[in-house]
Amino acid sequence: MKREEFLQLITKQIQYVFDRKDIEEELNQHIEDSILDMVDDGIQYLEAEKIAIQQMGNPVEIGKQLNKEHHPLVGYLLLLSKIVICLLIIPMILIGIILVRDMYYVFTPTTVSGAETILKIHEQVDIPTHRIMIDNLCYKDDTYYLTYRSLKNFGYSRTGWDTDSFDIVDVTGEFLMGSSFRDSNLFGGAGYAIFKMPEDRVLYLRFQNEKLVVIDLLEYGYE
């Protein structure tokens, strides 16, 4: 039997078609190594090839044995899993980028672009659903900004958006807060509130659950 015919009879038994080429190459290399050993012993190449093929045995039986070892179901499932992983790479990269960005915004103090940070407050307030971190008092163009971040309790909400959690009022309850900016993310949010500075420099932060937190800016060194 010729070498090509012998190898084809073997690989025909392999049901996982993507393994056939590799198996054929491996067997061919094995036959070639056997031939070279015999040629070194003085046997003619063509005669050595015939002997090497005969020594390997029945090609159909060899093929069936190899088919058991290279199980087609495992082979096709592995191929499918590789395809699925390739398809998941892009969404996973996007999620990774978003996660890193959102973690940066939530875990680093918020500032206002172009504004001077005149006080670092770093006050932490826990309400049943969030942890609010009051970061800085900033000032720009005759406007005061109170920057903050909020971190949702784990599993509380997965919608990826969030809203303002507090108002700013003075000692009489008068609303001091103007506009606000907020960037929601997977973990909560970050932003700032524009407010009118009260005469006594005391801010009352009124939270959604009616909790009241007092921030005396004079105690933080504001003059």
Added chain:
Amino acid sequence: MNRVRKLILNTLVIICSLFLIYYFGGFYISKETCDLHTMRSFYVNETTYIMEFSNNNYTKTIYANPEEKTMSIVGSKRMGFWHQTASSSTGHKIDMNNKLDTFGSYSRDFGGMITVVYRNDSAIDKVEVCYDDGFCVVLDDWKQDFAGVFIKDKMWQNGIYKAYDNQGNLIAEISY
């Protein structure tokens, strides 16, 4: 590493990746959980289902908290097996000083506007709403003192809301 081990490892990687996409992508199996998480985002927790309006794959659901006198309009969309928050959601305090209060919602992806009224007087039998463009509608299908309507392809409009008792007497009137 043999193939079976490679297959197990790949399967674990796929499961973890799909879970991360599910978790951080805001996908929900249950619409109720999706709505609850949406309401939690604006600090609303305990609510009762009142009614819902659907258009294509989008739904706006009305929830209320009778004790706190609040209501929410919650948007969601269905994508095959999954639900996601969508189509704008709002929370409102109900004005208990008036006999009638009204709420509305419009979003382009939902494809129309919703008008919801709340009666703080059980004598109110129906509410006639006439919008600024002349279109009028009657709301009289009450569910826990809420009644509402979805008007397809209509952008947000202000209007006059007139509440009548079952004798046709005008009880309350508001503009919104």
